[in-house]
Amino acid sequence: MSKQQNGNRRSFFLVGIYGLWGLITGALAIPASLYLLLPPRLRRQSQWVEVGDISNLKPDTPEEMIFKRNRVDGWKVVTERTSAWVVKTGSGEIFALAPGCTHLGCAYHWNSQQKEFVCPCHTSAFSIDGKVLTGPAPRPLDRYEVKVEGTKLLVGEIRTA
Numbered sequence: 001m002s003k004q005q006n007g008n009r010r011s012f013f014l015v016g017i018y019g020l021w022g023l024i025t026g027a028l029a030i031p032a033s034l035y036l037l038l039p040p041r042l043r044r045q046s047q048w049v050e051v052g053d054i055s056n057l058k059p060d061t062p063e064e065m066i067f068k069r070n071r072v073d074g075w076k077v078v079t080e081r082t083s084a085w086v087v088k089t090g091s092g093e094i095f096a097l098a099p100g101c102t103h104l105g106c107a108y109h110w111n112s113q114q115k116e117f118v119c120p121c122h123t124s125a126f127s128i129d130g131k132v133l134t135g136p137a138p139r140p141l142d143r144y145e146v147k148v149e150g151t152k153l154l155v156g157e158i159r160t161a
C-alpha cells in the first residue's frame with residue numbers, strides 16, 4: 001500500500017470519527033440546552049387542574065373543594081394539596097376564590113349565619129363575592145381562572161383582584 005493511499009485512508013477514518021462524534025454531541029446537547037435554557041414555566045404542561053363535580057352546588061352557598069395541583073419550584077415540580085371556595089351565584093355564574101386571606105394569608109371560612117367569609121387571624125370579613133367588608137385585609141379575595149367542562153370545574157392561575 002502506497003503512502004498516498006495510507007494518507008487517504010487515514011483521512012477517511014478521521015472524518016468518519018469526527019463526524020460521528022459531532023452527531024452524538026449534538027444529539028445530547030440539544031435536549032440538555034432546552035432543559036437548561038428554557039424557563040420552567042414554558043416547560044410546564046397544562047395549567048388547568050380539575051377541582052371536582054359542581055353539579056350539586058347550591059346557589060349562593062360557597063363550598064370548599066380540595067384538590068391537588070403541581071407547582072414549579074425552581075427546577076422541581078411539587079404536587080401540593082390546596083383548595084378553592086367555589087361559589088355558584090343565583091344567575092348560575094361559577095367562580096372560585098383562592099383559599100388565603102389577602103391580609104397575611106390565613107385560611108378563612110364561610111360563616112353561613114352571617115353570610116360572609118371570616119378570617120380567624122385578624123377578623124377580616126369578605127362578602128360572598130370576595131369584597132372586603134371589614135379589614136385589615138387590604139384588597140378583595142383572589143380568584144382562580146375557571147373553566148367548566150360538563151359538570152366538572154377546572155381552575156387555572158390565581159388572579160389578584
Ligand code: FES
Binds near residue numbers: 103105106119124136
Ligand atoms: S390574615 Fe386574615 S385578617 Fe389577617
